[in-house]
Each structure stands twice: as structure tokens, then as C-alpha cells.
Amino acid sequence: IDTTSLNGIRYRVKEMKPLLLGKVAPELKDLVDMHGNPFKLEEVKTKYVALFFWSPECSFCKEVAPKFKAQYEDLKNLGMEVVAIDTRLDIDAWKNFIADHQLTWINVNCPTRLRELIEEYQAFSTPILYLLDSDHRIIAKDISYDQVKPFMEQYIQSQK
Numbered sequence: 001i002d003t004t005s006l007n008g009i010r011y012r013v014k015e016m017k018p019l020l021l022g023k024v025a026p027e028l029k030d031l032v033d034m035h036g037n038p039f040k041l042e043e044v045k046t047k048y049v050a051l052f053f054w055s056p057e058c059s060f061c062k063e064v065a066p067k068f069k070a071q072y073e074d075l076k077n078l079g080m081e082v083v084a085i086d087t088r089l090d091i092d093a094w095k096n097f098i099a100d101h102q103l104t105w106i107n108v109n110c111p112t113r114l115r116e117l118i119e120e121y122q123a124f125s126t127p128i129l130y131l132l133d134s135d136h137r138i139i140a141k142d143i144s145y146d147q148v149k150p151f152m153e154q155y156i157q158s159q160k
Helices: 003-019 059-069 072-077 091-101 114-120 145-158
Strands: 031-033 048-054 080-086 106-109 128-132 138-141
Touching: 048 059, 059 091, 059 145, 072 080, 072 145, 091 106, 128 145, 138 145
Parallel strands: 048 080, 080 106
Antiparallel strands: 031 106, 048 128, 128 138
16 A cells, blocks of 8 residues: 555544544534533533534425424433534524424534534534433444334443
């Protein structure tokens, strides 16, 4: 393998290593809620967290978000909170979509370092989901919204 290809592989390993299953999820820095208040993941005191990276401008997200919301109460009953992270900077479109679809989970965005956040979580295409345990270790990633509830039920059962 040539040096350029090897360096490319090394770089990709460096990008992906923090997102391996079992790793503590990268810190979510500089997030704010819909009112501009700072948000810290540590403040979420549920047993599980779903990080839902999405955009109100993404056609697939427009379809998925309401369907995922339909499961929200069931997920809460399993001890999970959803933190929906907007991956764009159009605050009005974000707030309007949330209001129109009554997305009552935790809604945040990153007005100051969005590019870095997207790179840290490899959230270049949306929607993307990461499931975390109470220690914020990644227990699942890149699963679809309709896999979350069955996965969590099976995961919870396996932890008994």
C-alpha cells in the first residue's frame, strides 16, 4: 500500500475510534436549547439517551422525525431520553419544524461550532442515531428510528 493510502486509512481510524461501541461518546460542546440556554448532556439523568442528529431541511429527516416522535413515550418508559441535535444553522426552520410537529424531546443546536460537532460524530448525512447508556457509552449507532425500541428492549433484557 502506498504512503498516501496508508495515511488516509490512519486518518479515518483516528476519526472513527472515538465512536466505537463501548466508548464514552464525545463531549457535546456549545449546544443550546430553543431559548438559547446552554445544554449539557450530563444534565440528562435518564438511564439511556438517544442522540438524534437531524435537520429540518433534510427530506428524509422530515419523514423520520414524526415517526420517531410516535415512539417517544414508549422510549421514555424504557428509561430513554431523546436529544435531537440540529445539524444546520437555520434557526427559524428548526423552531418551526419542532413547533409544527410538537417534538417535545430535548431539542438543541450548535450555533458556534457546528462543523466540528458534525465531524466528531460523523453526522455528515442525516438522520443518524447514537444510543448511549447512563455512563454515556455508545451502545448502538447508525440504526434506524424503527430499530431503536426493539434494540432497547433486547438490550435491557440482556442487562438483567
